[in-house]
Amino acid sequence: MKILTTIKKVVDVELNIHVENGAIVEEGLQYVLNAWDENAVEASVQFKENNNAETTLVSIGGGEDNTKIIRRGFAMGIENGIQIDDPVLAEADSSVTAKVLQKVFEAGNYDLVISGKQAQDTDSGQTGIILAEYLGLPCVSNVIAIEVIDDQHIQVSRLGDAGTEIVELELPAVVTVSDSINEPRLPQMRGLMMAKKKKIDVMDLAALGTSHDEVGGATPTSEVVEFMKSKTRKAGQKYEGDAAEITAQVVDLLANEAKVL
Amino acid sequence: MAKVLVIADIKQGVLKGSTTELLSKAKAIGAETAVVAIGSNIESLIPDLVNAGSDTQYIADDSGLELFSAGPYASCVVDAAKQFGANLIWFGFSESGKAVAPRVAAQLDAACATEITDVMLEGDQVEVTRPAIANKVMQRVKVNTEQLVAVVRAGAFEATEGITGTENVVKLSPPAPDLKAVIKELLSDASGEIDLADADIVISVGRGAKDQAGVDLVRELANDLDAGFGSSRAMVDGGFMAHNKQVGQTGKIVAPSLYMAIGISGAIQHLAGMSGSQVILAVNKDTEAPIFNVADYGIVGDLFEVVPVLREEIKKIRG
Ligand SMILES: Cc1cc2nc3c(=O)[nH]c(=O)nc-3n(C[C@H](O)[C@H](O)[C@H](O)COP(=O)(O)OP(=O)(O)OC[C@H]3O[C@@H](n4cnc5c(N)ncnc54)[C@H](O)[C@@H]3O)c2cc1C
Ligand SMILES: Nc1ncnc2c1ncn2[C@@H]1O[C@H](COP(=O)(O)O)[C@@H](O)[C@H]1O
Numbered sequence: 024m025k026i027l028t029t030i031k032k033v034v035d036v037e038l039n040i041h042v043e044n045g046a047i048v049e050e051g052l053q054y055v056l057n058a059w060d061e062n063a064v065e066a067s068v069q070f071k072e073n074n075n076a077e078t079t080l081v082s083i084g085g086g087e088d089n090t091k092i093i094r095r096g097f098a099m100g101i102e103n104g105i106q107i108d109d110p111v112l113a114e115a116d117s118s119v120t121a122k123v124l125q126k127v128f129e130a131g132n133y134d135l136v137i138s139g140k141q142a143q144d145t146d147s148g149q150t151g152i153i154l155a156e157y158l159g160l161p162c163v164s165n166v167i168a169i170e171v172i173d174d175q176h177i178q179v180s181r182l183g184d185a186g187t188e189i190v191e192l193e194l195p196a197v198v199t200v201s202d203s204i205n206e207p208r209l210p211q212m213r214g215l216m217m218a219k220k221k222k223i224d225v226m227d228l229a230a231l232g233t234s235h236d237e238v239g240g241a242t243p244t245s246e247v248v249e250f251m252k253s254k255t256r257k258a259g260q261k262y263e264g265d266a267a268e269i270t271a272q273v274v275d276l277l278a279n280e281a282k283v284l
Numbered sequence: 285m286a287k288v289l290v291i292a293d294i295k296q297g298v299l300k301g302s303t304t305e306l307l308s309k310a311k312a313i314g315a316e317t318a319v320v321a322i323g324s325n326i327e328s329l330i331p332d333l334v335n336a337g338s339d340t341q342y343i344a345d346d347s348g349l350e351l352f353s354a355g356p357y358a359s360c361v362v363d364a365a366k367q368f369g370a371n372l373i374w375f376g377f378s379e380s381g382k383a384v385a386p387r388v389a390a391q392l393d394a395a396c397a398t399e400i401t402d403v404m405l406e407g408d409q410v411e412v413t414r415p416a417i418a419n420k421v422m423q424r425v426k427v428n429t430e431q432l433v434a435v436v437r438a439g440a441f442e443a444t445e446g447i448t449g450t451e452n453v454v455k456l457s458p459p460a461p462d463l464k465a466v467i468k469e470l471l472s473d474a475s476g477e478i479d480l481a482d483a484d485i486v487i488s489v490g491r492g493a494k495d496q497a498g499v500d501l502v503r504e505l506a507n508d509l510d511a512g513f514g515s516s517r518a519m520v521d522g523g524f525m526a527h528n529k530q531v532g533q534t535g536k537i538v539a540p541s542l543y544m545a546i547g548i549s550g551a552i553q554h555l556a557g558m559s560g561s562q563v564i565l566a567v568n569k570d571t572e573a574p575i576f577n578v579a580d581y582g583i584v585g586d587l588f589e590v591v592p593v594l595r596e597e598i599k600k601i602r603g
């Protein structure tokens with residue numbers, strides 16, 4: 024079985040993020056592997072360990088930070104790495120990203136794509152699902168467990184609105200994973216050393232056999248025109264002291280000041 | 285004139301309030317409205333769909349649609365969107381909406397935006413706003429396609445008082461089942477508890493409650509108040525709370541009039557799910573806990589002492 028794992032470099036959400044003149048201030052930002060993609064990598068590596076799957080990751084993006092997240096994937100146990108590095112993709116939306124991933128998939132003859140359910144920078148949750156549509160493949164999103172049935176079938180559990188949905192998927196297929204699916208392993212020192220020596224297969228769109236136009240890059244379906252500060256809540260009043268006293272006081276305020284009780 | 289197709293949010297046979305909110309917004313921007321309802325044995329909901337503010341009702345009613353399956357559900361939406369000539373296709377916030385919207389967009393070659401908080405129309409130009417980076421920033425997004433498929437963030441739009449529509453039912457033919465993604469079983473977590481999305485008050489419990497006894501203590505408070513009972517991820521991971529009770533970026537987005545965070549630190553991913561609440565009360569023994577940065581009222585104390593007093597005092601007030 025051949026698995027393709029999609030990974031993205033995202034801004035570290037734990038840091039302060041400032042907006043100026045409609046754009047995010049780059050200074051002081053740091054980039055990390057998208058948390059949900061870490062779950063995707065872990066799920067893929069478990070496939071390698073338990074089912075002898077061959078694992079490949081793909082990341083669209085450039086720069087040192089992108090190399091770092093790919094190496095992290097290697098250090099966690101992924102065997103092969105593809106990087107699509109093309110400056111024209113800097114502003115790619117989900118649909119363009121999915122078209123590029125489609126080309127990668129078609130060049131590799133994979134049985135399963137495992138994506139994070141969401142990227143922490145866009146918080147969009149679309150790319151894997153759109154990729155499946157473009158490929159005409161079955162897809163289940165928000166997956167919390169995967170089991171292999173046989174060479175052609177897997178069974179996945181999905182967190183849905185009414186409960187956990189158990190779905191049998193015919194391969195090839197695409198799944199997007201929730202953070203509830205596993206606890207990603209920390210890369211070991213030895214893994215990190217080996218990961219440094221591994222070759223990354225770096226390609227631009229031409230090398231991938233496509234072009235900016237073909238992936239819809241010139242006509243994105245939507246574009247972010249401006250970033251704005253989000254409304255932040257103001258910290259209210261904190262009450263400290265005798266538990267019974269302050270609690271009674273706050274209940275009174277909830278009822279008579281905020282009028283929500 | 286804009287044409288808005290709203291996907292009816294039906295849970296356990298009941299039409300949810302988000303449907304009215306979305307249709308209200310559609311009317312407020314002067315759009316023609318339609319709704320598409322998908323499920324099994326849902327014809328009885330037609331009056332509710334009309335009352336929610338729709339002027340056309342597309343009904344996909346088939347026993348094959350009883351259990352959610354993204355492929356067939358997407359086919360129904362695409363069918364209705366084409367028949368109606370919709371240029372705006374809106375889902376309320378739900379796991380099924382998040383799964384179906386990108387499919388519909390891909391099939392229609394349309395833009396897709398999730399978690400939108402507003403829609404701006406100027407002539408033919410459509411723009412939306414939405415949060416990104418765990419709510420740390422907002423984005424204004426310009427739509428370049430004729431159609432926009434969007435998932436609306438919970439609580440973003442308000443229902444208009446006295447809204448109603450007209451009955452004009454169009455039956456959709458049942459979609460083909462997805463033979464490559466077969467739903468085998470639904471492990472229902474319908475617990476009889478109040479749906480977090482509907483609750484006027486939501487009370488969530490965090491790791492500070494430690495164990496089952498702590499969770500049960502907070503649950504009693506929720507029961508007293510007929511409140512929705514939610515949780516941080518820590519208590520879901522710990523096996524104390526069901527997955528569908530998780531509030532936050534990967535769980536439910538809630539915007540009740542009162543949210544109580546009991547023994548929750550206030551990690552950014554939790555805040556992303558509840559910071560739209562009208563009033564927030566936090567109970568935490570750590571005076572530096574980040575939850576206090578967003579709470580209107582903060583009780584610094586041990587929840588095992590505070591919660592019993594909360595129950596008592598609230599009983600006094602409510603009688
Ligand atoms: C990709 C990703 C997605 C995530 N999605 C979510 C999500 O959707 N929802 C979510 O909640 N989290 C989510 N998380 C996890 C999140 O980062 C936090 O780990 C989690 O919210 C912590 O839960 P907690 O506040 O209950 O626990 P902790 O952070 O351990 O906090 C416990 C709090 O209880 C207080 N406390 C302890 N004892 C007492 C006592 N006796 N009385 C009063 N207070 C007490 C402590 O002071 C502390 O502040 C996500 C994380 C990632 C990486
Ligand atoms: N530039 C990219 N390179 C590789 N994978 C990506 C990229 N952008 C998005 N993805 C994948 O798509 C998922 C969802 O992204 P999004 O739709 O932006 O929320 C991510 O978790 C990644 O697995």
